[in-house]
Amino acid sequence: MKIRLDQVVKTFDTFRAVRGVSLDIESGQLVALLGPSGSGKTTILRMVAGLEYADGGHIYFGDQDATDIPVRDRGVGFVFQHYALFPHMTVGENIAFGMKVSKTRRSKPEIAARVQELLRLVRLEGLGDRFPAQISGGQRQRVALARALAVDPKVLLLDEPFGALDANVRRDLRRWLREIHDELGITTLFVTHDQEEALDLADRVVILDQGRIVQEGTPAEVCREPNSAFVMRFLGDANRLSANVRGGQAFVGETAIEAEASSDGPAEIYLRPGDIEWQPAGEGLAASVVRVLDRPGSRRVLATVEGGAALEFDVPPETDVRAGQEGRLTIKRARLYPA
């Protein structure tokens, strides 16, 4: 099922949560809505579900205008952030609920068989008689997914699906959700504030800020070509240096930097920690090391450059570098944004 949002707007009291969002989601895609808190991502998801009604604009499911279809009839599967499992029902009863209340009548054995099938799919065979309070967080998450899938939704929507879980469980479930998606091929939209999660899992990433889409594209596109300083910062660690563009060439202090520069004038240069190379001597920006942090696969160096700006970069673990040392930095890659 293809989903299309056309100039969707939502205001709570006086807070403009979503300000004219248009978005196309192709059938069968797995799409992440990524943004900081308050960026409107959850509101968009809830409007697609029918858990909020848009104040303006339209939401289409295929060719059908779904804007005003109530959630009950919209045919979506929604996984809530804290799962919203019915605490007084067993895992099996939770999964069966949607089928029991459905307008299409199903026989008891039919429902039971489907519950078993779903329990197998989410790898929870044998836990059907437990209550939600008796299983782990990761298991609850999978029950919530099975419950949402039980009604054969046209669209699967997940609100911060891994938000409440430990880092390890998170990573496992992430891979597993991708597998399930590839197996079932349901159009899926999920909300996250974790860029790593979005980049790992999604076919396309939609980045939001203050109720607007700031960039969308494949993980490769948004990573390689972040179109604003906000996206650059939001996607990962980034160093910022003030620069000046003269004659199409960017300068930090008097050092020229390799970067696509546009119009002349003050600008900001953003550098990933991996974009910087350290040499004890030679060409490049003069820098002095402030601290060195050891990490499993590398060493993170905190340094200051001329003018006092602070930078962070990574060097291979065997590099001999100490606090107080002076050296030179060469810049392999950089992105330039007008200041």
Add this chain to the structure above:
Amino acid sequence: MAQSRRKPPRVGDGPIIRRVLIGTTLFFGAILVLAPLIVIAVEAFSQGLKAYAATIAHPDTRHAILMTVATALIAVPVNTAFGLAAAWAITKFDFWGRRALLVVIEIPFSISPIVAGVAYLFVYGLQGLFGPMLEAADVKILFALPGIVLASMFVTAPFVARELIPLMQAQGRDLEEAATSLGASGWRTFFSVTLPNVKWALLYGIVLCNARVMGEFGAVSVVSGNIRGQTNTLPLHIELLYHDYQAAGAFASASILATLAVFTIIAKVALERRGAGRRPALAAAAKDQNAGTSP
């Protein structure tokens, strides 16, 4: 769980202060709370078992019991329905005047039952708003069962709602939204998702509401007219016997209500073990329940 015997003392753990505090509070507690309960039992049977049985079996007593039960059978279910409706409206929706509505629902708690009774007189009494109209239509509300029921409903209006609202507020709207997203209708959502999760709090409210309805004195004494054998509820009957110098009879009738009170307390404790009633702890528990922690 095994605990180390030796623990550093907390504030007030000194043996002297501990003994003095326990001793004093138990002494006053016994005088103020336990003694009345005992004196009711002693006085009720002071004239022997036979006199006790005769009082209970007296037609006026039996009629008073009937009136009390009939009042409760109407007022409690109506109040329960109201409490559920109010809690659903207030906790599942945002609308203008929601806070004001909460305050109005709680008003009967702060108002003297006598004021309630007097107020009802000015609605349905002959000198009240609808009195002349009702008189003309020959409808009797005051000095009859309907008046007693209405006054009881006023006094107990907040009882069920105030148990449900904090709990349903703490539980949020996620469960109902989940049920609706799975295709359940409103009634289905209410009966198979909302109700099972508030049943103990609901029962708790009903038990307390019932105790108050059956025991209400001030408001009912204004609107009932005190007609012996006709509009006397049990508490009014007790007053009548007591002022008639039939103390043993009054206490025999009182023993019925005292028994009800004891059962109410037992039910209350049993329901509190299931999580009803204790608001702060309850809200915290409701929050923890769905938030997954370690795998």
Add this chain to the structure above:
Amino acid sequence: MKRNVLPGLPLSLGITLFYVGLIVVLPLAALVFKAASLGPSEYWAIVSSPRAVASYRVTVLSALVATAFNLVFGLALAWVLVRYRFPGRRIVDAIVDLPFALPTAVAGIALTTLFASNGWFGSLLAPLGIKVAYTPLGIMVAMCFTSLPFIVRTVQPVLEDLDPALEEAAQSLGGSDRTIFLRVILPLLMPALLAGLSLSFARSLGEFGAIIFIAGNQPMETEITALLAFIRLEEYDYQAAAAIASVLLITAFLMLAATNLLQARALRYTARS
């Protein structure tokens, strides 16, 4: 009109407004209307008559004494129930609710019998020259009884949830038990205490059933305001009844407002800046 995702707002809100309107608002409005239909001078004459003023005095004084007693006793009882383990604690905890569960008329005749000069307690106090039943002291006893659970039940949960680390911190800083109680624990209990206090006081002001049996009901001496309103009704003096009842009603609303203000003030440290 905003659209709601969950169904049932018109029905549930309709029922709620209808019920609250019919059962709560209409009668109170009728009472206010009746009292307001008196002229100001007439109204004032009734509510400031010596007998009415005497009834306010005895009601308010007794309620103040009863609330003060319950403040100390209720706090002590809550403390004992939360902090100490002793045989029978659970039963004591359950029995605290008896004044809520026991009908006021039943409590009234039981207390009167206990404190009458030939009663179990009355006969012990009589040789000391203390008369309880049929004096203002009796009114206080009845008020103490009916409003006892309020302070215990508002303080108890807060005391239970009190973080032991706060006390430990105070101890580690060298505070004595007395200082820690007065400077750390008591301030934290203050919002709950104030809430219990005002509930208890309001209940005492409006109490009727438990008091009329033990009070003796002598005009100018042991006649409470609620009873005076009742007596005016029995005398078919409806205007006077309305006026006096309206005084009780206004007092109740003022108490309600004061409670909310006090609590908001006492809880101001929980507000986020």
